[in-house]
Amino acid sequence: MSENIFSKITTMSVVGNHTVVTSMADNTTQDRGVFFLDDPSQFFYTASSTTIITVIMPLILSIGIIANCAFIYIIIRLKRMRTVTNFYLANLAIADFIYLCIVVSDKLLRYYTSPFSKDYSPWGSQPCKLITALIFVPHFVSELTITLFTFERYTATKHSRRTLYTKTKLKCLLYIIVTWIISGALITPCLYFINGKTFLLRWIEDDALKERIIRKCGPFPITLFGGVTLQCHALQTVPFFFSAVMIIVLNTLIVKALNKSTIVSKKLFSKDNKALAERKQIIRMLIATSIIFYICVLPYYIDDIINALVRLNLITQFKIPAEFLQIGRFLAYSNSAINILIYNMFSKRYRQAFYKVYCCCKDTPAFDQESFTNRSWIHKITLRRLNGTKHIPNFHEHIPTISKACQENPGIKEEVIENKKLPTIYEEAACDSTMVTEYIATISESTYL
Known part of the structure; x- marks a missing residue:
C-alpha cells in the first residue's frame, strides 16, 4: 500500500x-x-470546539437574533424612541445581527461538512475574500458606531448649545452610512493579501488510505501549519486600539462635563433635575456598552498581536492556550447578543419602552409625563425675555440667551414655553446667563436622547 x-x-x-x-x-x-x-486528528475539531460550535454558538445566535430584532422593533414601534442616540444603537444592533449570522453560519456549515477545522471548501472554490469581508465589516462597524455615539455624547455634554443646531436625524443617518463605507475601506488591506489554497491530505486509517481535499484561507504565503500573518490580522488591531483610546479619552471628558452639569443643576434648583438625571442614565448606559464591548473583544485581538510580534521577531515563539482562544471567541460572540440587556439594566427609559411594546402595559405616568415630556413641545419652544426683547420663534435657529435682566428685574418670574413654565430662578442664578442657558440646553437635549 x-x-x-x-x-x-x-x-x-x-x-x-x-x-x-x-x-x-x-x-x-x-x-x-x-x-x-x-496524525490527522490534530487537524480535527477538539471536544471543546465541538461543544462550543454545536451547542453554545447556536444558543448565542438565537439570543442575538431575538435581542437585536427586539430592540430595532421598539424603535420602529415607538415614535418617541426614534432619537439620534437610538439610531446609532440601532446601527450597532444591525451590525451585531449580521456579524452573528455570518460567523455562526460559517462555523456550523464547516463543522457539519468537513472534519477539518480549517477547511473552507464548503463555501466554494473562492470563499476567502467574501467570508473575510462579511465577518469583519460589521465588526468594524460596531467599533466605529461605539466611537461615534461616544463622540456624540461628548459634544452633547460639553457643548450643549452648539449641539442643538447640529444634531439632526438626517445627519445621523449620513454618519451611519459613512461608518459602513469606512469599514469597507478598513478591510481592504486584508482582502488584498488574503487568498485561498487547496491542500490534498492523505493518511492511513484502519489500514486503508484516506484522502481529502481542503481549502485553507489566509494571507500569502499560505501554509497548512501556519497561522495569521502581519499583513492581515495584525492590521485589524489598528482601528481597534485607535477607537479604544478615543473612547477612553472621550468618556473621561464626558464624566468631567457631567459632574460640572450636576453642580450647575444643584445651584439652579433645590430639587432634582429629572432631565439631567435621565441624561446621566443614558450616558452611564453608553459607557457601559463601550466598556463591555472592548473587554469582550480584547482577548480575540491578543492572539493577533502576539502572532504579529513573533513574526516581527520582537518576542520569542509563544503559543496561547487553545482554551483562551475559545473563551475569547465566546466573549466576542456573546457581546453581539447582550446589548439590549445592558440598555435595560442601566436605563429606566429603555425598560419602560420594552414593557410598553412587549408586555402590553398601559403607559405609566413616569413613562409618558416624565421621560418624554420635553419631546412634544421642545421643538416649538418660544422664549420670552423679560427685559422687553423680542420673542425667539424658532429654537433651532437661535441660541437661547438670557440678558442681564437682573439689573432691572431681581428674578426671572416666568419663561414661557408652550404653556410650560421653567422653574422660577431667583437672585444670583438669574444674573448668570451662562448657568440659565446651560439649564435650557440641558432640558432641550433630552429630545435627542
Whole structure:
C-alpha cells in the first residue's frame, strides 16, 4: 500500500511529524500542497470546539437574533424612541445581527461538512475574500458606531448649545452610512493579501488510505501549519486600539462635563433635575456598552498581536492556550447578543419602552409625563425675555440667551414655553446667563436622547 501511495512522488520533505509532498507526477495534484499526515486528528475539531460550535454558538445566535430584532422593533414601534442616540444603537444592533449570522453560519456549515477545522471548501472554490469581508465589516462597524455615539455624547455634554443646531436625524443617518463605507475601506488591506489554497491530505486509517481535499484561507504565503500573518490580522488591531483610546479619552471628558452639569443643576434648583438625571442614565448606559464591548473583544485581538510580534521577531515563539482562544471567541460572540440587556439594566427609559411594546402595559405616568415630556413641545419652544426683547420663534435657529435682566428685574418670574413654565430662578442664578442657558440646553437635549 505504501508503495502505491508514494509511487508518483518526486520530492518529499518532513514538517514536524508529517510528510510533505512538494511535487508529484500526477497532473491532477500539481497545483496543490500534498501532505501525508501521520496524525490527522490534530487537524480535527477538539471536544471543546465541538461543544462550543454545536451547542453554545447556536444558543448565542438565537439570543442575538431575538435581542437585536427586539430592540430595532421598539424603535420602529415607538415614535418617541426614534432619537439620534437610538439610531446609532440601532446601527450597532444591525451590525451585531449580521456579524452573528455570518460567523455562526460559517462555523456550523464547516463543522457539519468537513472534519477539518480549517477547511473552507464548503463555501466554494473562492470563499476567502467574501467570508473575510462579511465577518469583519460589521465588526468594524460596531467599533466605529461605539466611537461615534461616544463622540456624540461628548459634544452633547460639553457643548450643549452648539449641539442643538447640529444634531439632526438626517445627519445621523449620513454618519451611519459613512461608518459602513469606512469599514469597507478598513478591510481592504486584508482582502488584498488574503487568498485561498487547496491542500490534498492523505493518511492511513484502519489500514486503508484516506484522502481529502481542503481549502485553507489566509494571507500569502499560505501554509497548512501556519497561522495569521502581519499583513492581515495584525492590521485589524489598528482601528481597534485607535477607537479604544478615543473612547477612553472621550468618556473621561464626558464624566468631567457631567459632574460640572450636576453642580450647575444643584445651584439652579433645590430639587432634582429629572432631565439631567435621565441624561446621566443614558450616558452611564453608553459607557457601559463601550466598556463591555472592548473587554469582550480584547482577548480575540491578543492572539493577533502576539502572532504579529513573533513574526516581527520582537518576542520569542509563544503559543496561547487553545482554551483562551475559545473563551475569547465566546466573549466576542456573546457581546453581539447582550446589548439590549445592558440598555435595560442601566436605563429606566429603555425598560419602560420594552414593557410598553412587549408586555402590553398601559403607559405609566413616569413613562409618558416624565421621560418624554420635553419631546412634544421642545421643538416649538418660544422664549420670552423679560427685559422687553423680542420673542425667539424658532429654537433651532437661535441660541437661547438670557440678558442681564437682573439689573432691572431681581428674578426671572416666568419663561414661557408652550404653556410650560421653567422653574422660577431667583437672585444670583438669574444674573448668570451662562448657568440659565446651560439649564435650557440641558432640558432641550433630552429630545435627542
